[in-house]
Amino acid sequence: MATATKPDSADxxxxxxxxxxxxxxxxxxxxxxxxxxxxxxxxxxxxTEPDADLINSVKAVGVQDPVSVRPRPDGTYxxxxxxxxxxxxxxxxxxxxxxxxEKRQIKAYVRADLVGRDAWTRFLSLIENHQRQGMSPKxxxxxxxxxxxxxxxxxxxxxxxxxxxxxxxxxxxxRAQQLDDATLRRASxxxxxxxxxxxxxxxxxxxxxxxxxxxxxxxxxxxxxxGRGHWDQELALLKAEQDDRTARKExxxxxxxxxxxLLPTQVPYGEKDxxxxxSELTTPLGRPLDEDNHKGCPGHSARLDDxxxxxxxxxxxxEYGHKARPxxxxxxxxxxxxxxxxxxxxTACNRAWKAxxxxxxxxxxxxxxxxxxxxxxxxxxxxxxLLDLPRFYGKWAGRQEAEDVxxxxxxxxxxxxxxxxxxxxxxxxxxxxxxxxIFAHVAAAFERDMRDPKGWNDASMQVRFLWEDLTPQxxxxxxxxxxxxxxDKGSYRLSEVEEQAxxxxxxxxxxxxxxxxx
Numbered sequence: 001m002a003t004a005t006k007p008d009s010a011d012x013x014x015x016x017x018x019x020x021x022x023x024x025x026x027x028x029x030x031x032x033x034x035x036x037x038x039x040x041x042x043x044x045x046x047x048t049e050p051d052a053d054l055i056n057s058v059k060a061v062g063v064q065d066p067v068s069v070r071p072r073p074d075g076t077y078x079x080x081x082x083x084x085x086x087x088x089x090x091x092x093x094x095x096x097x098x099x100x101x102e103k104r105q106i107k108a109y110v111r112a113d114l115v116g117r118d119a120w121t122r123f124l125s126l127i128e129n130h131q132r133q134g135m136s137p138k139x140x141x142x143x144x145x146x147x148x149x150x151x152x153x154x155x156x157x158x159x160x161x162x163x164x165x166x167x168x169x170x171x172x173x174x175r176a177q178q179l180d181d182a183t184l185r186r187a188s189x190x191x192x193x194x195x196x197x198x199x200x201x202x203x204x205x206x207x208x209x210x211x212x213x214x215x216x217x218x219x220x221x222x223x224x225x226x227g228r229g230h231w232d233q234e235l236a237l238l239k240a241e242q243d244d245r246t247a248r249k250e251x252x253x254x255x256x257x258x259x260x261x262l263l264p265t266q267v268p269y270g271e272k273d274x275x276x277x278x279s280e281l282t283t284p285l286g287r288p289l290d291e292d293n294h295k296g297c298p299g300h301s302a303r304l305d306d307x308x309x310x311x312x313x314x315x316x317x318x319e320y321g322h323k324a325r326p327x328x329x330x331x332x333x334x335x336x337x338x339x340x341x342x343x344x345x346x347t348a349c350n351r352a353w354k355a356x357x358x359x360x361x362x363x364x365x366x367x368x369x370x371x372x373x374x375x376x377x378x379x380x381x382x383x384x385x386l387l388d389l390p391r392f393y394g395k396w397a398g399r400q401e402a403e404d405v406x407x408x409x410x411x412x413x414x415x416x417x418x419x420x421x422x423x424x425x426x427x428x429x430x431x432x433x434x435x436x437x438i439f440a441h442v443a444a445a446f447e448r449d450m451r452d453p454k455g456w457n458d459a460s461m462q463v464r465f466l467w468e469d470l471t472p473q474x475x476x477x478x479x480x481x482x483x484x485x486x487x488d489k490g491s492y493r494l495s496e497v498e499e500q501a502x503x504x505x506x507x508x509x510x511x512x513x514x515x516x517x518x
Contacts, residue, residue, distance in 0.1 A: 028108060186210065232362065286323070450477075
């Protein structure tokens with residue numbers, strides 16, 4: 001039976017306290033441990049039994065810190081904090097007479113205000129257990145997910161902030177629970193928080209994803225200011241590789257659906273590769289073969305190129321009566337191998353360049369939506385673009401593209417392309433936010449100008465790749481973001497491919513500085 005030290009004030013406090021009440025301000029009551037059971041919203045589901053040390057301690061001096069319970073309809077109480085201590089007290093009382101020590105009641109905060117508030121109860125239990133040693137990462141993830149799902153928007157925002165989660169991460173925590181225990185333990189031991197574990201779960205199917213993310217996390221922690229710049233860049237690369245793998249799976253599935261065999265990239269050692277691309281074959285009468293006139297051949301098959309597009313083959317031209325096109329077969333030279341290596345490098349750099357846009361845009365979004373004043377370097381840079389009106393900015397403004405600006409500022413555009421609306425009618429423009437809005441506009445123009453890694457060099461009249469031939473303006477934009485990220489405790493860092501692109505411009509800045517000093 002419960003014995004309150006101050007019954008009137010205890011009941012009043014419990015009933016009137018808000019759901020996020022500080023329990024230090026509540027009055028504890030004395031309860032019989034046998035009237036307490038495990039609350040169904042207790043976050044800890046593994047290692048719930050008290051160990052021998054805890055039991056011996058409770059036998060000797062009782063439970064020192066109050067537990068937290070909710071009233072249950074049958075007159076008992078559910079412990080959502082301190083269930084192991086409660087069990088230790090129950091065990092101690094059960095053996096009290098035989099072992100010659102007294103039975104004790106247990107101090108408890110009775111939270112009547114949490115009756116019917118399962119989501120917030122689970123969240124409070126999660127906070128309690130997560131701060132203590134021994135709660136498994138899987139329990140933490142499950143409790144966090146169930147807590148956030150059951151809360152309204154205001155409570156979700158408050159709880160996510162307490163857990164160090166980004167908005168919307170709760171939806172990804174369910175997938176994170178599917179990680180095996182060894183992966184979760186290693187991620188937790190490596191310093192990953194809930195947000196990062198949820199992100200790991202998104203890309204876990206990419207080979208060595210966890211190793212790469214742990215290295216990125218270690219680099220962030222080792223550098224001055226910390227931040228998550230290296231983490232964000234590595235995560236973006238992993239997502240790009242994941243998209244690449246998905247594109248290949250979809251291409252393979254499309255071939256399977258069409259019942260077209262996919263030839264192996266390499267044949268086993270000692271076997272002859274009889275397959276030839278249709279571009280090298282003709283009919284017996286010399287007519288070139290292509291996909292349409294070869295479909296009926298039993299050897300109709302394909303291989304996938306670097307972009308996962310099908311290249312049509314015949315599995316065995318001699319077997320099915322095709323002829324080789326009359327042309328000499330060139331021997332593979334060192335130059336051919338160099339060209340193949342360069343093609344592979346180009347593919348990798350193009351993919352990395354596209355991936356780097358994600359963390360870059362996220363950083364710009366944080367800058368322009370943040371509550372702090374826009375850094376002086378940022379608004380001076382934006383002002384310079386507006387005054388100088390470079391060609392790329394004029395071209396972008398002429399196209400009247402608003403998607404990136406709206407995304408940066410958190411504005412929702414009409415879904416229908418036929419519904420025309422001016423962005424100025426949607427964006428609130430208080431005086432204190434003007435610099436943020438202008439920088440968002442300028443950044444959107446740069447992002448459009450740098451979206452495609454493949455461009456055109458007017459001076460040399462040939463194709464150029466941004467990752468090896470940035471304009472001075474594009475380099476200045478990247479170097480500005482790098483500086484702003486460094487000043488913001490390392491919250492943004494350039495990716496490897498961006499570092500490669502701006503390297504010549506760093507040297508130019510150094511040389512200019514040396515000349516001016518001389």
